[in-house]
Amino acid sequence: MKRLGQTIRLRPERREEYLELHSAVWPGVEAALHRSNIRNYSIFLHGDVLFAYFEYHGDDFEADMADLEADPETQEWWKLTDPCQEPWPDQSDSRQWTELPEIWHLNPPGDSTSA
Numbered sequence: 001m002k003r004l005g006q007t008i009r010l011r012p013e014r015r016e017e018y019l020e021l022h023s024a025v026w027p028g029v030e031a032a033l034h035r036s037n038i039r040n041y042s043i044f045l046h047g048d049v050l051f052a053y054f055e056y057h058g059d060d061f062e063a064d065m066a067d068l069e070a071d072p073e074t075q076e077w078w079k080l081t082d083p084c085q086e087p088w089p090d091q092s093d094s095r096q097w098t099e100l101p102e103i104w105h106l107n108p109p110g111d112s113t114s115a
Contacts, residue, residue, distance in 0.1 A: 002056040003105065006097035007088070010048045014084035019045075021080055028073035036068040050085070052097065 010018055022043065033041060037058030044051045058064045068074055088098050 002061065003102055004052075004054055004056060005100040005102065006052040007100060008050050008097045009086040009088065010045065010050050011084055011086050012048055015048070018081065018084035021077075021084075026073060026077055028071075029077045032068055032071040032074045036064040038064075038068075 037056055039055045039057050041054035042052065044053075056064070082096060085096055087096050091098050
C-alpha cells in the first residue's frame with residue numbers, strides 16, 4: 001500500500017462551485033477511483049489551499065493512473081473541477097496537483113516497519 005498526499009490552490013472566485021461539486025461526487029467518478037485501486041481518499045480545505053490524501057492498493061500505480069486519466073466520466077468531471085483549481089507555480093508536469101513526499105508515518109503499536 002502506498003500513501004499519497006497532494007496539494008493545490010483553490011481559486012477563491014470558484015470556491016462555492018468546487019464545494020458544491022464535491023458535495024455530490026458523481027458515482028461514476030468514485031467507481032473509476034475504486035477501479036484504479038484508490039482507497040481512503042479525502043480532500044481537506046484550509047483557506048484557499050486544498051490537501052488530498054489517499055491510499056493506493058494496486059501493483060502498477062502508473063498504469064492505474066493512466067486508466068483513471070482515460071476514463072471518460074472522470075475527464076468530464078475534471079472539466080468542471082480543474083478550472084476551480086490553480087496549480088502551484090512550481091508544478092511542471094501534466095497533472096494539476098502537486099504530490100507531497102511522505103516524511104513520517106505513525107505505525108500501529110508493535111509494528112516496526114517504516115513508511
